[in-house]
Amino acid sequence: MTGPSNINFFADFQGLASLKNDAKGQAPTALKEAARQFESLFTQMLLKSMREANKSFGEDSLFGSDQGDMYQDMFDDQIAMQLSKGKGLGLADMLVRQLQGGVQSTEKISAPASSAPAANSQALTTSKEDFLRQLRPHAEQAARELGVDANALLAQAALETGWGRSVPCNANGDCSFNLFGIKAGSQWSGATVNVPTLEFEAGIPVRKVERFRAYDSPADSFRDYAALIRDSSRYASARGAGDNVEAFATALQQGGYATDPHYAQKIAAVASEVRARSDALKFAASAPSTTNRVLNDG
Secondary structure, three states: OOOOOOOOOOOOOHHHHHHHHHHHHOOHHHHHHHHHHHHHHHHHHHHHHHHHHOHHHOOOOOOOOHHHHHHHHHHHHHHHHHHOOOOOOOHHHHHHHHHOOOOOOOOOOOOOOOOOOOOOEEOOOOOHHHHHHHHHHHHHHHHHHHOEOHHHHHHHHHHHHOOOOOEEEOOOOOEOOOOOOOEOOOOOOOOEEEEEEEEEEOOEEEEEEEEEEOOOOHHHHHHHHHHHHHHOHHHHHHOOOEOOHHHHHHHHHHOOOOOOOOHHHHHHHHHHHHHHHHHHHHHHHHHHHHHHHHHHHO
């Protein structure tokens, strides 16, 4: 993909089906690595489910906050990666045995431990509402240029960065402001940052460290993104999609923007939340003036 599918990775059981379908054609070492990746994703999902079940410390409680959620998500991801190292929870070995149909392999199964350092990240915004307030002006400008819904661009940026709570930084801690996960190809001459990301190869999630573009501001990120979509023939069908977020997102995926097979669906789902929260912000902003007008009229 051209960018990380949000550093907070997604996990679903369709990954298991993909592993099973591809098991026969894979070398044991590759199968072991794929199973380890799935174990890590499953562990992340398990941790998040356990945390969600504890509603007494949710966002409505005394101890809940957006920053707390961000650090809890980061902690969950680190715990999941640590638990999947070495022998892990044993899930990976069980998957390998099941996918091989119980047949013993004569080749020794081993997978190198990941030596990639965890990427530094920075919280660009403090909440989802703050994300929308800060970035909507840039999204609307880019959307006008592309002939699409600004909510679609905000949804994609929210998906890539966890609503602005996980924006990649370089080794010095300087924020990359890369809101759309655009990789730094051979023709990119600007600043870069190395980011651990999750790519899907033949339907199997694989962790990698890729080089991504870095910008001086969120405005620069939106401008570069608009230029990419505007100038690339791969995304010609995405331009001019208007209010049809699904058509825009589908065109991005078909153009090869992301390797995640559910990328378009995720953008459309997040866009629905973007609309709802944006409407709530507009109502809240107009409420005082409406109240004053009623009082004055009375």
